Amino acid sequence: MNYVQVLTRYKAWADDLFLAVVSDVPVLELTAPRPIVFGSLIRTLNHSYAMDFVWQSHLLGKPHGLTARNPEKHPEMQELATAQREMDNWYVNYADSISDRELGEIVEFEFIGGGRGAMSRRDILLHVVNHTTYHRGHAADILYHLNIFPPTTDLPVFLREQSVAT
Numbered sequence: 001m002n003y004v005q006v007l008t009r010y011k012a013w014a015d016d017l018f019l020a021v022v023s024d025v026p027v028l029e030l031t032a033p034r035p036i037v038f039g040s041l042i043r044t045l046n047h048s049y050a051m052d053f054v055w056q057s058h059l060l061g062k063p064h065g066l067t068a069r070n071p072e073k074h075p076e077m078q079e080l081a082t083a084q085r086e087m088d089n090w091y092v093n094y095a096d097s098i099s100d101r102e103l104g105e106i107v108e109f110e111f112i113g114g115g116r117g118a119m120s121r122r123d124i125l126l127h128v129v130n131h132t133t134y135h136r137g138h139a140a141d142i143l144y145h146l147n148i149f150p151p152t153t154d155l156p157v158f159l160r161e162q163s164v165a166t
Contacts, residue, residue, distance in 0.1 A: 006159075008125065012085070014153035015136075019084060021143070023077055038070050045135075049087060052128060053066070055128050068112065069113070095125060103125075104120050107121060
């Protein structure tokens with residue numbers, strides 16, 4: 001298994017653990033205004049999902065149709081959790097199907113905020129994993145303020161669990 005495969009599996013594992021906890025948070029707490037850039041817990045999670053979709057679209061060479069990084073509308077938590085898990089599965093399958101040569105290919109794209117960008121497929125996948133980890137931290141902070149303890153989603157814990165499972 002190459003490193004991109006490990007990282008996409010790590011993201012899917014961490015998201016699954018985290019979403020299992022967040023799915024039990026009352027709707028009023030999910031949508032309550034918070035002093036964070038995305039405005040609420042559910043909008044933070046929706047931002048992560050939306051950006052996963054944007055980068056998936058870039059990798060596929062398809063338009064994503066989004067005009068904002070922080071969409072005003074978001075699905076209900078169960079729908080968002082299902083969509084995120086499906087997206088994570090897509091990334092795992094993508095990492096399994098791409099060759100080392102293809103990982104080095106440069107993908108050109110337009111940033112939502114404007115401007116051209118270009119990154120290798122490998123760097124896009126690394127960014128997707130890193131971006132979600134960053135915002136999972138924002139969401140975890142909100143949970144702590146609600147006296148809800150998020151699961152440990154550190155990479156070393158994932159690696160330890162994977163070595164036990166194999």
